[in-house]
Amino acid sequence: MTPVISPTSNIARFEASTDQEKLQQAAQAFEAxxxxxxxxxxxxxxxxxxxxxxxxxxxxxxxxxxEVADHIAEQKGFGIADILVAQWKDKI
Structure with missing residues (x-):
């Protein structure tokens, strides 16, 4: 028997992933x-x-x-974005 997944649980998971993605983008922008x-x-x-x-x-x-600053931030050159995500991921 296949498990039944409610539509609201899928929406909540999608919203959580978009919040995490937004956090990652904001942290990467800060590092840049x-x-x-x-x-x-x-x-x-x-x-x-x-x-x-x-x-x-x-x-x-x-x-x-x-461009160099954006590239360094995308490649996680300093790791500032990772630290910010680790600090704030439980607060969103």
Missing amino acids: IFVRNMIGAMRSASLGDDLLGNSATDQFRTMMDD
Whole structure:
């Protein structure tokens, strides 16, 4: 005999998984922002002016830094997102 699963239990499980996914996305976004700010702080501590630098170079460098920060967060480079998920998963 196949077990009977009520529709409400499926909905509750779906909602819980979406909350967990939202938590994971928010934690990953936080880690990306943290890494982006860290990269920006490192860039501002330059030792001198760039010989070929201009405003366009700075803009593209910022865009590249944003992509690097997002990639690091996606690859769980620092593990900040994992720590946040572990701390908050029981509270949602």
